[in-house]
Amino acid sequence: MSVEPKDGLTNGSAAAAVLAAGVGCLALAVLAFAGDKSAAIKVGLNFYKPTGPLSGVTTLALVVWVVVWVILEVRWRSKTVAAGRVAGIGLGLLGLGLLLTFPPVVDLF
Amino acid sequence: MEISVRGLWTLIHGMGFGALYLLGCSGLLVELFRGEAAAPVPGRFLRIYLLGMVVVAWFAVLSGTYVVYPWYRAALPKGATDLTQYPQRLLLASPATAGWHSLGMEWKEHVAWFVPIAMTMVAFVAMRYGSGLRAHSRLRAAVLGFAVVSFGAAGVAGFFGAMIDKVAPVQGGGTIMLSGGGER
Numbered sequence: 001m002s003v004e005p006k007d008g009l010t011n012g013s014a015a016a017a018v019l020a021a022g023v024g025c026l027a028l029a030v031l032a033f034a035g036d037k038s039a040a041i042k043v044g045l046n047f048y049k050p051t052g053p054l055s056g057v058t059t060l061a062l063v064v065w066v067v068v069w070v071i072l073e074v075r076w077r078s079k080t081v082a083a084g085r086v087a088g089i090g091l092g093l094l095g096l097g098l099l100l101t102f103p104p105v106v107d108l109f
Numbered sequence: 110m111e112i113s114v115r116g117l118w119t120l121i122h123g124m125g126f127g128a129l130y131l132l133g134c135s136g137l138l139v140e141l142f143r144g145e146a147a148a149p150v151p152g153r154f155l156r157i158y159l160l161g162m163v164v165v166a167w168f169a170v171l172s173g174t175y176v177v178y179p180w181y182r183a184a185l186p187k188g189a190t191d192l193t194q195y196p197q198r199l200l201l202a203s204p205a206t207a208g209w210h211s212l213g214m215e216w217k218e219h220v221a222w223f224v225p226i227a228m229t230m231v232a233f234v235a236m237r238y239g240s241g242l243r244a245h246s247r248l249r250a251a252v253l254g255f256a257v258v259s260f261g262a263a264g265v266a267g268f269f270g271a272m273i274d275k276v277a278p279v280q281g282g283g284t285i286m287l288s289g290g291g292e293r
Contacts, residue, residue: 009238009241011245011248013234013237013238014234014237014238014242014245014248014252015248017230017233017234018230018234018248018251018252018255020230021226021227021229021230021255024226025223025226025227028219028222028223028226029219032219048175050175050179050183051174051175051178051179051182052182054174054178054218054219055174055175057219058170058174058222061222062226065226083245083247083248084247086248086251087247087248087250087251088251090251090255091251091254091255094223094227094254094255094258097223098220098223098258098262101216101219101220101223102216102220103211103212103215103216104212106215
């Protein structure tokens with residue numbers, strides 16, 4: 001997916017940020033979905049009792065987002081990547097995340 | 110004229126951070142769309158504006174999740190019959206209001222977190238690339254897409270937050286007297 005830059009500011013850093021944001025949003029939605037469907041996961045996500053499972057869902061999603069962002073940034077910042085593909089995947093993950101947070105969709109499963 | 114401590118925090122969360130974000134984001138979207146012709150140059154003002162939006166977005170979700178939400182979902186003590194201090198229980202007690210929780214709050218509490226994630230990314234890319242983002246049209250479109258979604262997600266969160274607070278307000282925790290005006 002990546003090639004060496006020819007000149008100027010490469011698109012790698014922006015691509016890393018976009019893709020990581022998509023991954024972070026989807027991770028949040030998947031964790032929320034898992035907590036909704038499994039009592040054991042729901043208990044495991046209860047990091048802070050007053051807030052309940054939402055504390056675990058958001059904390060873990062943020063960890064996933066930041067870790068993925070750092071890894072991609074390190075790997076891509078000086079490279080030019082396939083921008084259209086990365087942008088499409090990032091937006092696709094965001095869209096999937098939006099769907100999975102919508103309660104009527106969650107209730108279908 | 111008085112307000113409860115919990116009511117004040119709800120106000121800070123919704124009317125403060127939430128509404129401020131929506132206002133700020135609408136301005137940013139105009140700037141980003143306008144950038145189709147002339148991409149925004151991240152001058153000092155725009156940098157402060159973007160950083161401000163990131164901070165407001167994070168404060169909105171953190172204050173909602175860790176300050177207001179625990180009061181909203183507080184467990185009902187055994188034998189309690191007055192549900193006014195337990196908004197989630199109050200909503201679920203009637204089929205006419207249960208949807209405000211099962212659809213409204215269940216959606217709001219998760220989708221709202223997309224807002225700071227998206228806006229942090231938007232701010233990072235805009236500040237790093239500035240007008241240079243024009244050269245990366247597909248990524249620029251993706252950044253704009255995330256900004257639009259963050260605005261929409263904040264709108265969903267704001268709408269349901271306001272409606273839920275109308276039907277089952279978060280209240281209690283002491284009273285703050287704003288003024289002692291009498292009846293006229």
